[in-house]
Amino acid sequence: MGKIKDAILLLLVLLSLGQTYCLWFGFPPLEKTEEIPSRLLQLAGEMPPVHYFLLPSSLVLYDSAGEPFYLERCTRQACNFWQEINPVLLEILRRESSPLAVSRKEVPAEPRNTITLEFSPPYPLEIELNSDHRLYFSAAQKIQIDQDSNSVYLFTSEDEIYYISYPAWVGEQLSEIIRPCYEENIAVAATYLQGPLMPLSDFKIDQVDEEEAQSEPGEEEEPFLVAEGNILVPQQALCLPDLIIGREEVNKEELLESIFWDESLARRIEERDGAVFFTDGEKSIRFYEQGGFEFVAPLLEKNSANISPASAILKGAEYISFYGGLPDNTFLEQLELTEEGYRLTWQVYYSGLPLKSKQPALEVLVNEGGLSRYKRNLFLPVSEISSSQQLVNYGEALHRALQIFLEQHRSAVNLSAGKLVLNNIYLGYYLKNQDFEGEIQVPPAWVVEIGDNFKVYLHARTLDLLGTEISS
Numbered sequence: 001m002g003k004i005k006d007a008i009l010l011l012l013v014l015l016s017l018g019q020t021y022c023l024w025f026g027f028p029p030l031e032k033t034e035e036i037p038s039r040l041l042q043l044a045g046e047m048p049p050v051h052y053f054l055l056p057s058s059l060v061l062y063d064s065a066g067e068p069f070y071l072e073r074c075t076r077q078a079c080n081f082w083q084e085i086n087p088v089l090l091e092i093l094r095r096e097s098s099p100l101a102v103s104r105k106e107v108p109a110e111p112r113n114t115i116t117l118e119f120s121p122p123y124p125l126e127i128e129l130n131s132d133h134r135l136y137f138s139a140a141q142k143i144q145i146d147q148d149s150n151s152v153y154l155f156t157s158e159d160e161i162y163y164i165s166y167p168a169w170v171g172e173q174l175s176e177i178i179r180p181c182y183e184e185n186i187a188v189a190a191t192y193l194q195g196p197l198m199p200l201s202d203f204k205i206d207q208v209d210e211e212e213a214q215s216e217p218g219e220e221e222e223p224f225l226v227a228e229g230n231i232l233v234p235q236q237a238l239c240l241p242d243l244i245i246g247r248e249e250v251n252k253e254e255l256l257e258s259i260f261w262d263e264s265l266a267r268r269i270e271e272r273d274g275a276v277f278f279t280d281g282e283k284s285i286r287f288y289e290q291g292g293f294e295f296v297a298p299l300l301e302k303n304s305a306n307i308s309p310a311s312a313i314l315k316g317a318e319y320i321s322f323y324g325g326l327p328d329n330t331f332l333e334q335l336e337l338t339e340e341g342y343r344l345t346w347q348v349y350y351s352g353l354p355l356k357s358k359q360p361a362l363e364v365l366v367n368e369g370g371l372s373r374y375k376r377n378l379f380l381p382v383s384e385i386s387s388s389q390q391l392v393n394y395g396e397a398l399h400r401a402l403q404i405f406l407e408q409h410r411s412a413v414n415l416s417a418g419k420l421v422l423n424n425i426y427l428g429y430y431l432k433n434q435d436f437e438g439e440i441q442v443p444p445a446w447v448v449e450i451g452d453n454f455k456v457y458l459h460a461r462t463l464d465l466l467g468t469e470i471s472s
Helices: 002-025 038-043 076-095 168-184 252-259 298-302 309-322 394-412
Strands: 058-062 068-071 100-102 114-123 140-146 151-156 161-165 197-199 204-206 224-227 232-234 242-247 267-270 276-279 284-287 293-296 330-338 341-350 353-356 362-367 370-376 379-385 419-430 439-442 444-450 454-459 465-470
Touching: 058 076, 068 076, 068 197, 076 151, 076 168, 114 309, 114 330, 224 394, 232 419, 252 284, 298 362, 298 370, 309 330, 309 341, 309 362, 309 370, 341 379, 353 379, 353 444, 394 419, 394 444, 394 454, 394 465
Parallel strands: 224 419, 353 419
Antiparallel strands: 058 068, 058 114, 100 161, 114 140, 140 151, 151 161, 197 232, 204 224, 242 379, 242 439, 267 276, 276 284, 284 293, 293 370, 330 341, 341 353, 341 362, 362 370, 419 444, 444 454, 454 465
C-alpha cells in the first residue's frame, strides 16, 4: 500500500513540474512543428506567388535596331509587363527537359528584338516551376529572350549559361505582350517619370567646376564619381508630389493568437519606453509604442543556416503572410546570408518610388529551424499633395552628394586613386522623422549610393540633407 502511495505522490510531483514548465515556457514553438496549425491558417493572409513580390531589378526591351527601351522597376507598367511575360517564360522552361549549356561567347553580343531581365536577389526558379520538373539550375541572375532566334539564354547564380529554344507559337505570344509597350510608348514614359530614361554610362563628375579644377603643383586632385552598372536617370525636368504617410495599424490580438498556442501562458511586460512585451520563454514579441513590432525566437538563432536561397525566400514570404500579411506594392529588396541564416528585407513602393526610412519596412531572419527574427515597421502612403515646383536635376544632386561624402569621409578616402564609384542614383521618398503620431508629409528625395556602403538622401527640390546611411 505504501508503494502505491509513493507512486501516486511521484506522479503528482511530475505533473506539477510539467504544468510549471508549461506556465513558464509554453508549448513547443510554431517553428518546430512540421505542419501549420489549422487555426493559424485561418488567421494567416494568403501568400502571393513569388513573381508578385520578386521583380526584375532591370527590365530592358531592345527593338529591331538594337535601340533600348527601359521599364523602370516597380512601376505599374513594369509590374504588369512582368506578370504577363512570367507565365510564358515559365512555360518555356517547363517544356525543355535538357537545356544546352553554352559559353558566354555564344550569346549574341548586340541584342536586337530582345528582352533582357536581370534579378537581384536571384529569381528562384525551383519554386516557380513544378516540383517534379528536373532542374539544371536553381536560380536565375539574368534571362535574355532573343525573339529573332526563338531562344532563351538563362544566366544562373552559379555563373553558368543555358540555351533553351521555344516554338514559333510561343514567340507569337511574346510579341503580343511586347507590342503594346512600343505602341503606347510606356517603356520610356513610366508613371512618375513623365519622360524618357537614359543610362548613366561613362559618366564622370568632379566635386569642383572645371574652371576651378586646375590644381597647383603638389596639390592633391579632387576625387570624382564614376558611374558603374546600368544606372538610369530621367532626361528631362520632373515634378513629383509630396506624400502623406501614415503608420500601419497592427492587429495585436491576431498576432498574439497566431504566435502563442495559448495567449494566457505568455507573460506581459510593460517597458519604460512604452513598448509592451509578451514572452513564453522560448519566443517573444515586442509591440512598440509608436507602431510596429519585433518578433524573436532566440533558440532558433542557433540553428544551421544550411538552406537554399529559394527556400529562404519561400519561408520568409510565408512567415510574413502568417504574421501581418504582405502589403500591396511591397517587394523583396535584399537577400543576405549571415551566420544565423538568411536575412531578407522588403521595400514599400509608391508609383515606382521606394518609401525609405532608417529601418527596412520588413525584415526577417530565417534558417533551418524556421523564423528566428522578424521586424515590421511599415509606413504606408495615404494620399499625395501635388506640387508645380520642379525637382533639381540628377547632376546637381550628384555634386551635392559627393560634397557631403567628402565632408564626412575625406580622411578615409584614398585621394591618390581619385575615383569614387557611383553605384546608383534614383528618386524616392525618405522619412526623416519617424517619431510622429497620425500622419506626416514627406517630400521626394534623391537617393545617391556611393561605394559599397554609403547612401545620401537629399531633398529633391532644395538638395537639403535629409540623412545619410552607412551599411556594414
